[in-house]
Amino acid sequence: MKLKVENQSQLQQQLEGRTILIVDDEPVIRDLCARALKGYRIIQAEDGEQALSILDHERVDVVLADVMMPRVNGLDMLKTVKDRTPNQVVVIMTGYADKDVILRALKADADDFISKPINLLQLKTTIDKVLEKKNLKEELLHLKRLDKLKSEFLGLVSHKLKTPITAISLFIQNLSRGFGDPNDPTYQQTLAMILDESKYLGYLIKDLLLYSEVILREGPPELSPCNLRDIAQSVAGDLQYSALNKGIKLTSSFDDDFPEMPLDRKRISFALRAILENAIKFTHKDGTINLIGEVTDKAVRLIIKDTGQGIPPDELPKVFEKFYQIDPDHTGQVRGFGLGLFYARQFIHSHDGRLLLESTPNEGTIATIELPSF
Numbered sequence: 001m002k003l004k005v006e007n008q009s010q011l012q013q014q015l016e017g018r019t020i021l022i023v024d025d026e027p028v029i030r031d032l033c034a035r036a037l038k039g040y041r042i043i044q045a046e047d048g049e050q051a052l053s054i055l056d057h058e059r060v061d062v063v064l065a066d067v068m069m070p071r072v073n074g075l076d077m078l079k080t081v082k083d084r085t086p087n088q089v090v091v092i093m094t095g096y097a098d099k100d101v102i103l104r105a106l107k108a109d110a111d112d113f114i115s116k117p118i119n120l121l122q123l124k125t126t127i128d129k130v131l132e133k134k135n136l137k138e139e140l141l142h143l144k145r146l147d148k149l150k151s152e153f154l155g156l157v158s159h160k161l162k163t164p165i166t167a168i169s170l171f172i173q174n175l176s177r178g179f180g181d182p183n184d185p186t187y188q189q190t191l192a193m194i195l196d197e198s199k200y201l202g203y204l205i206k207d208l209l210l211y212s213e214v215i216l217r218e219g220p221p222e223l224s225p226c227n228l229r230d231i232a233q234s235v236a237g238d239l240q241y242s243a244l245n246k247g248i249k250l251t252s253s254f255d256d257d258f259p260e261m262p263l264d265r266k267r268i269s270f271a272l273r274a275i276l277e278n279a280i281k282f283t284h285k286d287g288t289i290n291l292i293g294e295v296t297d298k299a300v301r302l303i304i305k306d307t308g309q310g311i312p313p314d315e316l317p318k319v320f321e322k323f324y325q326i327d328p329d330h331t332g333q334v335r336g337f338g339l340g341l342f343y344a345r346q347f348i349h350s351h352d353g354r355l356l357l358e359s360t361p362n363e364g365t366i367a368t369i370e371l372p373s374f
Helices: 002-015 027-036 048-057 074-084 099-107 120-176 185-214 228-245 265-281 340-349
Strands: 019-023 041-045 062-066 089-094 112-115 224-227 249-254 260-263 288-295 299-306 354-360 364-372
Touching: 019 027, 019 048, 027 041, 027 120, 041 048, 048 062, 048 074, 062 074, 062 120, 074 089, 074 099, 089 099, 089 120, 112 120, 120 185, 224 228, 224 265, 228 249, 228 260, 228 265, 228 288, 228 299, 265 288, 265 299, 265 340, 265 364, 340 354
Parallel strands: 019 041, 019 062, 062 089, 089 112, 249 288
Antiparallel strands: 224 260, 288 299, 299 364, 354 364
């Protein structure tokens, strides 16, 4: 019994704060419905035309609409809404028992009906019911997207692991058969290649652990008070060896007054790491990467400037696509999973921030992470 009560309480918490758009040309009806739906965020519209305008710029969980209204009636509005957003929940209010009205609403995919005169208890129950159904649909869609991502990711991982494992395996097989002279330069070159492939395997495994911990974690950001400068210095410190090993100078400079902010440390660290690793990957020996931290009245920024090979204009819009990888040398063997920038932008957007890229081929790239400081 206690478990059932707790589940009902959790469901009610999920439902509260949802937005209901009440559409009726009678102000009295709109006010009565709003009072019955206390606890929800209520928006009102006096006809279908106004409701469609609201839906263009507002996120609404349920549209509660009368049938008979001036300008755009409820059924025409329903059809337009469903054409634009098939998953939008719409409940129709009607005082008519006309079968034609009901059939038209059903054909337009109405989610439920309320009869006039309105029973306020029935109204509350109906809205709760369609919202609960909406929650279940959203959870199902999320699980399907997650399953698809896992399948795509596993396919990519198996492809990426195949090349280094095959190279190492062939070399070991030759050693076991006594082939190869350690004094032969070709033998030493092959040994160096195998060492490189072994390091790459370690890199892939490290990334797999990071992706499983950060990317496949469900839910909104887990916010806690953080200092973005501290996060940036930590990530830059971790990547300093990679930059030096490639002959690249990685420097950083920050304003002094970075504020404490509610951030998901793991996701912001992931986003910055993905950008810096890309900068290291596509910057040649003797190049530079500068990490700059700025604070303004309304935002904090991390700016990453590199002197790398840059991104061609036609490829710049594609770099945030899932699994997309730039292959400047056209080898077909680009290292990595092609997910870093995709999730970097997602994680920054989930903090109400922006990730901007500017790039000039053969001159370098400037990436800017901007987060609101209020």
